């Protein structure tokens with residue numbers, strides 16, 4: 001059974017409503033020093049905030065600022081290239097706002 005999609009959602013617009021308190025002194029997510037390409041590319045695919053990136057030369061980058069704390073990267077690669085995944089300290093991290 002198919003359903004017609006009658007509306008679209010602008011994810012960037014919704015994400016911009018949220019407030020972030022970034023803990024600059026304590027990253028709540030850390031990767032291993034040399035993450036494998038294969039595992040890193042999984043994170044590029046699954047992170048809803050698009051925080052895992054590669055540039056034109058294939059260099060990898062990750063910035064935990066803007067993290068939605070969804071835990072998807074932990075589930076996908078928690079046994080491989082995610083070295084640390086913790087909830088941010090109290091008052092830090094994302095504060096969801098719904099418009």
Ligand code: SF4
Nearest residue numbers: 047067068070071073
């Ligand atoms: S917890 Fe979610 S939003 Fe944060 S880095 Fe992992 S996949 Fe991205």
